[in-house]
Every structure is written in C-alpha cells, then in structure tokens.
Amino acid sequence: MTRLPESAPTPPKRDHAPASRFSRAPRDAYHRIRSRQAPPLLLSFGFHLIVMVAIVSLIRPPANGTGDVADRNIGIAMVHRLPDREVYEPVEPPTSDAIDQSEASTSAAAAAAAPPADLSPPIDLAGVLSAMESTPAPVNGSGIAGDTTLDGDSVGESSGGKPVGKLGQETTARLFGVSGTGSRFVYVLDRSDSMNGYGGRPLRRAKEELVRSLNTLSQYQQFQIIFYNENAKPFQLAGMSLALVEGNESNVDRAERYVESIQAFGGTKHKSALLMALRMSPDVIFFLTDAHLPRLSHLELQQIADRATRSGTTIHAIEFGSQPAPTPGTFLKELAEMNDGQYQYVDVNRFAP
Template structure:
C-alpha cells in the first residue's frame, strides 16, 4: 500500500508557493525597491563613516615657483617677481606672512608730496656731445666722433609725431612712458649741475606728450621716489596740462644726494608695464651684473629700455652695462659728456 510522506507534501506546497510569488509582477517590483533602498542606505553609511583627510605632515602645500630679484631697504628685503609684483621677504623677520604679506607699492616707493609752484626750468640754449656710437636718431648730425650737436634748446625740445616721446635725441614710439633718472650725490654740485641739465630735458620731453599718452617719473638714489599725482600708487598719469604742471613742480622739488641703487628703480618702472623706459644715470658703478641684466630682460618682456649715460670726457670703448641693457631690450644708448654740456 502506498503511503504519502508528510515531508514530500510540505516540499511540494513550498515549491508551489515560490512559483506563485515569482510569477507575480508585484514580487519583482517590491524586490527592486528593496534592493535600491538598501543600496542607498549602504552608500550613505559609507560616506558617513568615511575617515576625513588628515592634516599636518601629510598635507602638501603647493605654490608657484618663480624667479625673484631681491634688493635691500634698511632691515627689509624686497623682491619683484616675474609678474612685476613687489613683495617683502618675511624670512628675515622670523615670522609667517601676515595677511597678504606684501607691502603696497606706496609703502615701498613713497612719492614726494607736491611742493609750491616753482618757476619753470630755464630754457637757455646749450650744446652737448652726441652719441658717437649709435645710428642717427633724427635729433641732429654729429660733427665726427665726439662732435657737438647744435642743441638750440636741447634734444627733447623737438616734439615727435603723435604717439612718440623724445629725450636726448632718442625718439621712441609708444603711449606709456616711464622716466627713470638718477639723483644721487654725484648728479649735484654748485652752479649748473648734471641734475639740473637732466631736469631741463625731462621737462621738455613731458611737455611734448599729448593727452592720449601716459607717463611716470622715477628719481632714485638708494631708493626710488615716484611722481604720484593721483595718490594711487601703480598708476601712470595722463599727459594733461594739469598733470604736466604737477610734474614740473615735482621735478623742481628733487635734489641730489645719496648713493646709487639702480635695481629698485628699474624694477619699479617695469612693474608699471609701460611701452618705453628712459633710463638716465651718471654711474657706471655699481654695475649691474650679467645675471641681473638677464633678469631685467625677462621681466621687461618686450618693454623698450633706452639708456642715457652722463660721463666726463670722451665716451669710453668698453661695453658697459648701460650699453648692454639698451641693446638687450630693444633700446638706444646715448653718451653725453656732462662737462661739455653744462659749461
């Protein structure tokens, strides 16, 4: 006699129940929702308990690396980086940078305050030695090497065409000009001096600019002094009649004194990003090294730099740093025997 096994019956019923559920669409819908819910829950728990990034020695500080030229001003070291920004080296002070850690241009290069209106510089005729080793600049003809130009009021007195500036026979196109003039002790003296001679030409050059052009004046000895009519450092002035009058008063306020530090003045000029820099000095010492000349050339990055040298006696044959800085930056070099020019 055949007997029915209870275990087999239960298994048969279970299979029928499972087949019924799996064939039901509601089962799969509920299963999908449950799976998605648990996946989201797992992801949230993972994010919640994930360890945060550690700080300290494991965190790497990333910063741009560039070349900077450093110069000293008393206890502080200042530098100009390749973007033209002037900053302060905090390492010597033993502390980290506070805030930005960079002094403003006004802090480093304070401008001279406006002085009372003075009489415009005299415009007497004079004769000066022209550039004996340069191509003709359009200012006149040299009577042989070391010959005299018929000054008739100075090189800078003849205004150029629109969009140019002239100084000591150099006529240069552009709309933004910076004049960098040495005012160290050797530029002074009694009677007619190298500084007064340079001032006269500077005034004439600025007066020849038109209102669409911009300019800045930097006199320097151990440190630069900037013309700052707007009260906002780092801005060039438009050559309006008002700004020209202010510039003349500023020029008249400058006196000779101190030593010579070329670097800071040139770098301050480069920071202003002009089209042209007129650089004038009577000092072949201290010389700018080849490394510094190369750095200046990189920072100038297309700015034309003209060099005017005041010397005593005939022009030397050596290839000094003034000739090289002009040549390396697309400019012209002019030598002037100041003993002949001011007598």
C-alpha cells in the first residue's frame, strides 16, 4: 500500500481579514475619551443640583414660629421707678370696639364744643380802658417804702369796678415803690448769700416790705411767695401742692412765719424761680434780687417773656445795689421792659441799721 505523503494542515478559513492596528485605534480612543468624560459630568450634575436646592430654600418664605419652641404672648407694662425699686404695672391694650367708641365720643365732643363759625366774641372796650387807667405808675424816688408818691388808688382799695366780696376782686399791691394791679400776685425774692451783706440789712428789709405788702391783700385776692438761691423754695400750706393761696388772715399769718424762717445762703439762679412763678399764671410778679450777675441771656429773657405773654403776666423788677445808681445795661431793666413792668433800683446804703 502506497502511503501518501503527509500534507501540511489546512489553516482555518477566516470570514474577514484581521484588523490591523490602524483600524483598532479610533475605537480605543473613543472608549478612552468616554471613560475620561464621565467623572466631570457627574460633578457638574451634582453641582447644579446643589445650586438649585439652595435657590429654592432662599426663595421659600420662612415658616412662622420657632420650631419646637412654642410662641409666647407679649404685653405692655408701665415702669414706675421708685428710689429703692421698680414697679411694673401691666397695661391692657384697648380693643377695637373701645377704640371706635373713643374716637366717636371724641368727635362728638369736639363738634359740640366748637363754636359757630360766625361767632365773634364782643370786645369789652370800656373794661380794657378802665383796667389801663386804674394801674398807677410810680414816679422817681429812692425806692424806700413810703418815700415814693404813687398816683391812683390807695393800697388795699378795690379797682376795676368789680363787686366787693367776690374772689378775684382786683387791688393794687406795692413793693419798694413798685405797684401792680390784679387779683393774683407772686413775690419772687432772692435769698442768696449776698443778701447777708451790710449786716444782713438787705434780706431783713426785703422781708419787712414783703410782709407789709401781704397785709394789704384780702381774702378776695390770691398770692404766692418764692424765695430762691440755686433752688426755688415756695410757700406751701401743709398737705397742699404748689398753688396760689387766698389772702385771708390765716394764710397771711402762716406766710409771715414762713418769711421769718428764711435764711440767705448759696448762689443765684434766676430763671427757675421765674418759671415756677409763671406756671401759676399770676397777674403780677414782683421780682427782687441784688445779683445783676449772673445775668439772664437774651434767649432766656425771651423765653420768660413768651411765657408771661401767654399767661397775661406783668413782671416788675426791683434791684438792690450798693452804688447810688444802677449798673448800665442791667438785665433787670430789660426784664421789666419786655414784660410791661416797672423797674426800681434801691441803694442798700440807705437802709437803717
């Protein structure tokens, strides 16, 4: 048997030619690019998600309340500060019904109180002229009581034609030759240490003249006394607030004892005493001081004059001094002129020991 020679194995058939390394390169590069791009896309998506959540949380209005903590009621209280403690007094807020009722009652009261638009009060021309003519003016003199001649009614006589026996009856009162007519008088006197000079004669004579003037008043007039240095010390009846008192005999006796108790010491502050007197809206203020310094400024004088105009008050000024004539430009003369008053200078050297 003849043996055939072994032939070489037949290679398998291939459906297609093997890809060269040049044909595989684009596909590998594509996969590498996709694998590199995946993490940045995830990061971008996460970042934009966080930004959107933050924007929504900012736009959304905050929830009312405090979460787990319950809301607490609040109220209004008035605080009264005492020397040793503070007292809190709760204030109940008014209801809407109470507010409406209050506004309605206020409107009704205003409408009822308003006078007719065409109403014009009559002018008592005769009364105005009578009051002007009944106010005497002093002539030049020394300023010592009894040494100055005055025109007009005598001390204590009623004027203005008002009926006798009625509170508010006008009279003419005097102090160191200065006269004023009305029914409400306030005496404002300096009690600073300088009034102790010259053996205490200025304060002593001021007290004597004040008591003499008080005794010309009657139960139909009212008065008040204010002695001052750095502070103002008014005459007050026991258990009563600062006010004008009737000039009856009992009150005048109490006032005399108050005047006798006054002593002079300390510095001088004019304005507070004058403003205290003006708060009582008197007809006449007798203002006496020996201190042309410290003087009231022009602004202070204007403030006092505005207040006196509103209350219809005349302010007379009496100045004690140690020279034969007053110091030029004294503010006391300006004070009297700005308030329709009289100015009198008194030389304390003429006081008897």
